[in-house]
Amino acid sequence: MVSLRETVNFTHVPPGGKGQPLKTAVAIRHVAFEDLGSFAPVLARRGVDLRYMEAGVDELARLDACAPDLLIVLGGPIGAYEETAYPFLLDELHLLRRRLAADLPTLGLCLGAQLMARALGARVYPGPAKEIGWKPLALTEAGHASPLAPLDGSRTSMLHWHGDTFDLPTGATLLASTDLCRHQAFSWGRNALAFQCHPEARTADLERWFIAHACELATAGLSVPALRADSARFGPALETRGARCFADWLDGVGL
Numbered sequence: 001m002v003s004l005r006e007t008v009n010f011t012h013v014p015p016g017g018k019g020q021p022l023k024t025a026v027a028i029r030h031v032a033f034e035d036l037g038s039f040a041p042v043l044a045r046r047g048v049d050l051r052y053m054e055a056g057v058d059e060l061a062r063l064d065a066c067a068p069d070l071l072i073v074l075g076g077p078i079g080a081y082e083e084t085a086y087p088f089l090l091d092e093l094h095l096l097r098r099r100l101a102a103d104l105p106t107l108g109l110c111l112g113a114q115l116m117a118r119a120l121g122a123r124v125y126p127g128p129a130k131e132i133g134w135k136p137l138a139l140t141e142a143g144h145a146s147p148l149a150p151l152d153g154s155r156t157s158m159l160h161w162h163g164d165t166f167d168l169p170t171g172a173t174l175l176a177s178t179d180l181c182r183h184q185a186f187s188w189g190r191n192a193l194a195f196q197c198h199p200e201a202r203t204a205d206l207e208r209w210f211i212a213h214a215c216e217l218a219t220a221g222l223s224v225p226a227l228r229a230d231s232a233r234f235g236p237a238l239e240t241r242g243a244r245c246f247a248d249w250l251d252g253v254g255l
Contacts, residue, residue, distance in 0.1 A: 022047070022049050023046070023047065023048040023049065023069045023070075023255060024048065024049045024051070024067075024068045024069050024070070025043055025048050025049065025050045025051070025068055025069065025070040025071075025072060026050075026051050026052075026053055026063065026067075026068040026070070026071055026072070027050060027051070027052050027053070027072040027073075027074055028052075028053050028055055028060065028071075028072070028073045028074060028092060028095075028112070029052045029053070029054055029055065029074050030055045030056070030074060030075065030076025030077075030078065030111060031075075031076050031077065031212065033205065033208035033209060033212055034074050034075045034076060034110075034209075035052070035074065035205075036050070036072065036074070036200055037198075037200035037201055037202040037205060037239075037242075038200055038201070038202045038238075038239045038242050038243045038246075039199075039200045039242070039243065039246045041243070042243050042246050042247050042250065043070075043250075046250065046255065048069070048070070048255065051068075055076070055088050055092065056086065056088050060088055060091035060092060060095060061091045061094070063095060065094075065095040065096075065098035065099045065102070066098065066099065066102050066104060069104075069105065069255060070105045070106075070107065070250075070253075070255060071095070071096075071099050071104070071105070071106050071107070072106075072107045072108075072109070072112065073092060073096065073106075073107075073108045073109070073111070073112030073115055073116070074109050074110070074111070074112055075109050075110030075111045075112060075161070075198065076110070076111045077213070077216070078111065079114075079124070079126075079164055080111060080114035080115045080117075080118050080124040080164065080166075081118070081124050081125070089115070092115055093115060093118060093119050096108075096115055096116055096119035097119045100116070100119060100120065100188065100189070100192055103189050103190060103191055103192075104191060105191045105192075105250075105253040105254075105255060106191060106192045106193075107192075107193050107194070107195075107249075108192075108193070108194040108195065109194075109195050109198065109199075109200060110161065110162055110195070110196060110197070110198060112194070113166070113185075113186075113194035113195050113196050114164055114166050114196070116169075116188070116192065116194045117166035117167070117168075117169050117172075117183075117186075117194065118166070120169035120170070120171075120172065120188060121169060121170060122166050122167040122168065122169040122170070122172075123166065123167045124164055124165075124166040125164060125165065125166070126163060126164055126165075127162070127163060127164055127165035127180070127181060128180065129163075129180060130162070130163040130216075130220050131160040131161075131162055131163075131178065131180045131181055132160060132161050132162075132216075132217070132220060132222055132227075133159075133160060133222065133227060133230060134157045134158065134159055134160070134230045134231070134233075134234045135157060135158060135160055135178055135180075136152075136153025136154075136156070136157050136158060136178075137151055137152065137153050137158050137176040137177070137178060137184055137185070137197065138153055138176065138177050138178065139151070139152050139153070139175065139176050140174050140175055140176065140177070142173050142174065142175055142187075143174075143175035143176045143185065146175055146187065147193075147245050147246075147248035147249040147251075147252060148175050148176055148185060148245055149245075149248075150241040150242075150244045150245050150248070151176070151199060151241055151242065151245050155237075155241060156234070156237045156238050156241045157230075157234040157237070157238065158178075158197045158198070158199065158238065159197060159198040159201040159206075159231075159234075159235075159238065160178070160181070160196075160197050160198070161198060161209070161213075162181075162196060162197075165181050165182075165183060165196065166183055166196075167183070168183050168186060169186070169188060171188060171189075172186040172187065172188045173186060173187045173188070174186050175187060176197075178197075181196060183196060184196045184197055185197070190253070191253045193249055199238065199241075199242035199245055199246070200242055200246070201235065201238060201239075201242070202235070202239055203231055203232065203235030203236060203239065206227075206228075206231045206235065207228075210224050210227060210228065
């Protein structure tokens with residue numbers, strides 16, 4: 001296995017300063033338009049070197065699961081249980097199992113959250129209906145006491161875009177729900193956080209989502225102009241509060 005630390009220069013030399021280890025983040029991306037969005041500038045401001053690995057293209061099996069300081073698994077339009085059609089999902093599950101067992105900072109978004117749940121032994125399956133569009137989160141008591149506090153439904157709405165859901169993994173703490181999807185966010189251990197929803201969504205990027213998911217939206221009978229209007233209305237606040245949530249979580253895990 002090739003360690004990321006064997007292929008990347010991890011020494012960062014600030015102007016006029018001494019060399020110090022460079023913090024690193026690897027984000028596994030399934031489709032080009034679902035990236036880290038508003039979370040990426042938070043990492044940049046902290047001097048964290050962000051590298052994307054493309055699922056189905058890059059050799060995920062060669063990544064040392066414990067090498068990056070932060071591992072992020074992003075969203076995508078496939079099921080966490082579809083490894084027969086998409087064998088690379090097994091590599092992702094292997095990475096997540098090793099990463100979670102080592103209690104290292106790990107973040108899952110949408111499909112990434114579903115894969116985290118499955119890696120922790122929980123079932124992932126189709127939900128009662130597709131949940132696509134803007135809807136506020138209802139935080140649990142634990143959620144209010146967590147970095148998710150800025151995402152409370154009284155402060156901002158949330159972008160949802162999924163058809164699957166999952167059981168809460170054993171030992172996980174439920175942080176947020178909606179009326180249609182009880183398990184919207186959970187933490188596990190000290191350093192793992194998973195979102196079924198999209199707190200990283202950035203308004204300027206969503207037109208690409210509307211285009212790429214045109215068939216799904218038409219099949220679901222959803223209006224693109226209405227989604228666009230809601231995104232313009234709710235997106236800016238989510239960008240600010242989502243970035244705040246992410247920054248607070250990074251503080252908590254020492255990044």
